[in-house]
Amino acid sequence: MFSALHQINSRQLNLLIFVACTAMMLAAAYMEHVLKMIPCSLCITQRGFVVLTGVLGLVAAIHNPATTGRRAYALLGIISPILGACFAGRQLWLQSLPEDQVPACGPGLSYIFEVFPFMEALKLLLQGDGNCAHVDKIFGLSLAAWTLIAFIGLALVNLFQLVRKDNKLA
Template sequence: MHKLLTYRGLNAILVIFAAIGMAFALFFLQQHMGLAPCPLCIFQRIGLMVMGVFALLAALFHPRGRIIRVLLWIGSMLGILWSTGVAARHVWLQHLPPDQVPSCGPGLDYWLEALPMQQVVHEVLSGSGECAAISWQFLGLSIPEQALIFFSFLLIINLMVLWRIISPPTRVLG
């Protein structure tokens, strides 16, 4: 158990959960259930992958220098903060009264071809009618609500990684 709470162990846990989250989204929701991801779902996945890549680098290379560890942690934290923020926005959109839900716009593919990236991000985060639709629930929670809980859990693990970076090493007497 102690090895799981090391710098390397916590980063490995983040990588495993990122892989589980992506597998759930791609294989269960998308392939098995036939649910196409909305633009906000795609942005959440991007943040999860960013977190996973930085955590993987930290777990594989296990840098000794505190500065490198902090830089890898910042990358991981930015990825999961992005996913958490987008999921929170998604949940908010789903809880709007029907008359306040934004209308459906063109798809993400069109935006990427026709608009500059800054405007694409703005349009996606503004949401659309398709993002407000609740297409599947488990235990009474929509997919974005489940994602928000999952990302919050990963955020806590990321904070534990920071704790491992800034806390002085413990010495075992024996």
């Protein structure tokens, strides 16, 4: 895989990151609005990190900086999917719990943000609840597992961007 990455320059690779994240968000929108799969709080948190990673890729592609800037974008592009992977991992952990150990389901997000102070609402959002233990599978894996795999891939591509030698193709 990495040998194929050597053939494209940093701008193209950052654009590829943006396109991958856009595809992930389109798939999430399709699952939510067409398949009626309601996202839990951890799913929404993971979406935030997908968007952040994609925006970083787009900005890096537009900016197309020299080595130092490329490495700075790549470092941020590693941190974002790693944080997203933490939330996907938490969701996988919740999904692996026996039914009697799954935390109770909480109120909806709009209610949480209306009633609780922002920091407490954010804490509730980030820790997840019983809704996050629901498993929807696609091709034999849960959505959280697929998202974790995607975050790992995005982090690896950004790691490649961080350590690669300058590629002056354009």
